[in-house]
Amino acid sequence: MSLLDLANPSRFLTLTARLLPWLAAITAILLVYGLYLSAMAPDDYQQGATVKIMFIHVPNAWLSMFVWGIMSVASLGTLVWRHPLADVAAKAAAPIGASFTFLALLTGSLWGRPMWGTYWEWDARLTSVLILFLMYLGLIALWRAVEDPSRAARAAAVLTLVGALNLPIIKFSVDWWNTLHQPASVMRMGGPALDKAFLIPLLVMAIAFSFLFLTLHLAAMRNEILRRRVRSLQMMQARGHASEAASAGGAAKHVIGAV
Amino acid sequence: MSIGLDLGPYTSFIATAYLAAALVVVVLIGWVAIDYRQQKARLRLLEQSGVTRRSGRAAADIR
Numbered sequence: 001m002s003l004l005d006l007a008n009p010s011r012f013l014t015l016t017a018r019l020l021p022w023l024a025a026i027t028a029i030l031l032v033y034g035l036y037l038s039a040m041a042p043d044d045y046q047q048g049a050t051v052k053i054m055f056i057h058v059p060n061a062w063l064s065m066f067v068w069g070i071m072s073v074a075s076l077g078t079l080v081w082r083h084p085l086a087d088v089a090a091k092a093a094a095p096i097g098a099s100f101t102f103l104a105l106l107t108g109s110l111w112g113r114p115m116w117g118t119y120w121e122w123d124a125r126l127t128s129v130l131i132l133f134l135m136y137l138g139l140i141a142l143w144r145a146v147e148d149p150s151r152a153a154r155a156a157a158v159l160t161l162v163g164a165l166n167l168p169i170i171k172f173s174v175d176w177w178n179t180l181h182q183p184a185s186v187m188r189m190g191g192p193a194l195d196k197a198f199l200i201p202l203l204v205m206a207i208a209f210s211f212l213f214l215t216l217h218l219a220a221m222r223n224e225i226l227r228r229r230v231r232s233l234q235m236m237q238a239r240g241h242a243s244e245a246a247s248a249g250g251a252a253k254h255v256i257g258a259v
Numbered sequence: 260m261s262i263g264l265d266l267g268p269y270t271s272f273i274a275t276a277y278l279a280a281a282l283v284v285v286v287l288i289g290w291v292a293i294d295y296r297q298q299k300a301r302l303r304l305l306e307q308s309g310v311t312r313r314s315g316r317a318a319a320d321i322r
Contacts, residue, residue: 039264049266053276060280095290099283107276114269212284219291226298233305233312240310 007084009225016218023215030208037201044198050111055201057107058186059209060100064132065167067097067213071139072164075157085221087153088228090160091143092220096213098136105129116180124173125181128166135163149228 034055044051071093077086108126109119120126139156146152174183185193192199266273 043267048269049264049273050269052266052273056276056280096287099287103280103283106279110272110276110279114272216287216291219295223291223294223298226295226302229312230298230301230305233302233310237305237308237310 009084009088012085013222013225016222020215020218023211023218027208027211027215030204030211034201034205034208037204041201042197047115050114051198053107053111054198055205057104057111058202059206060107061104061129062206063209063213064097064101064104064129065170066210067093067100068132068136068160068164068167070217071097071160072167075160078153078157079161085225087149087157088221088224089217090153090156091149092224093217094136094139094143096216096220098133098140100209100213101129101133101136105133121180123179123181124177125170125179128170128173132163132166132170135159135166139163149231 038052038055041052041055043049047054071090074086074090074093077083078090105126108129112121113119139159142156142159143152146155171184173179174181186199186202194202
């Protein structure tokens with residue numbers, strides 16, 4: 001099956017129906033294993049046991065940006081290639097991305113209170129991630145406000161691509177400005193600065209959350225395809241009723257004319 | 260709160276973070292599952308009212 005075949009929503013539904021049970025099982029296994037490794041990880045010499053919060057904070061923070069990246073590629077698909085599933089992919093990803101961003105903010109805040117002495121600080125990293133969260137909410141509101149999916153898709157695609165400018169700001173904010181948030185310790189030049197005792201649980205949790213995203217995204221895309229099918233069938237039904245009413249009205253006029 | 264691990268003085272922060280993550284994941288799974296059932300039910304209703312797809316396949320046929 002080629003990538004072009006996936007452009008057909010019916011084929012996409014067939015393929016994902018087969019894939020989803022496997023993806024869900026892999027996600028569950030990875031999450032359980034990741035949670036086990038997180039529980040068994042030693043305390044950090046500075047952070048103590050709060051290092052365990054990092055095993056959910058960091059994967060969610062990565063995914064908050066990754067999901068917007070996926071939505072940006074899908075937006076290009078909508079505007080440039082007019083791929084029939086591109087705006088379906090973007091719309092389905094937004095609530096999931098918003099949830100990951102919310103979790104990144106919340107868990108970061110819960111880590112910050114004991115380590116920094118504050119839940120929140122208006123530094124560049126935290127503020128740019130908060131802006132990302134608000135952009136997710138704005139995008140979801142836009143999708144809900146415009147009834148015609150194709151019109152909503154174009155507006156949302158433009159907003160998504162403009163919002164993508166925030167991604168490098170989030171990534172490099174810790175280098176460009178003097179922030180309370182620490183600089184990158186995994187994805188950085190010279191390799192990860194973390195000890196394996198923390199790096200392995202972190203990576204397993206990151207892979208587990210990535211599979212969770214993939215599973216939820218494919219399932220949400222299926223739902224969106226079904227929603228559009230419902231909409232088009234309802235419109236067909238409405239057109240059928242309208243033409244029946246018009247022909248009945250025409251017949252009534254003939255009867256009145258004959259009388 | 261004890262979860263069988265010695266989390267020291269920060270137990271409440273760690274437990275809250277993990278519980279919040281679990282809650283959000285459960286809500287996401289529930290949202291996807293409920294939405295799927297709703298769309299399938301709508302398609303079945305349309306099928307029962309005699310509306311068919313242009314391909315001639317049943318409305319609720321999602322193969």
